[in-house]
Every structure is written in C-alpha cells, then in structure tokens.
Amino acid sequence: MPQPEPEAQPEIPLPVCKELRRLAHDLSNSIETIMQANYLLSQATVEEADRKWLDLIEQATREAAEINRHIREILRVHSPRS
Helix, strand or coil: CHHHHHHHHCCCCHHHHHHHHHHHHHHHHHHHHHEEEEHHHCCCCHHHHHHHHHHHHHHHHHHHHHHCCCCHHHHHCCCCCC
C-alpha cells in the first residue's frame, strides 16, 4: 500500500524568511554574549543570594537559545527551496 503524501508545508515568503533568519542570527549572538557574561560572573566570588540570580539568568538564556533553535527549524522547514 503506498504511503500517503505528506501535507505540503506552507512557505514563508523569501524576503520575510531572509529577515527572520537575520534576526535569529543576531538573537543568537546576543544570547551567546549573555551566556558568556553570566559564566564569567559565576566564576567570581558571589553571595548565595546573587548565585540564585546567576542561576536564573543561566536557565533563561538556555531557554531563549532553545526557542531560537526552534524558530530556526521552523524557518528551515518553511523556507522556499531554491
């Protein structure tokens, strides 16, 4: 029995796709800067209350990076093929 055809994925218009990819790239750079700064701060001697803030920043940046990866995957799937 033949397999059903996968549903066609709607494409994002090329100019919109390019702009979203540029923004996702720029967001990745910003997230990486925050992660690196947080890492450097975490290497310093800090109060326990401050350590909790550093942990919160680390968790939030990891989540932001995962969201950005998901956005990039959506863009990959819905980009026009050229």
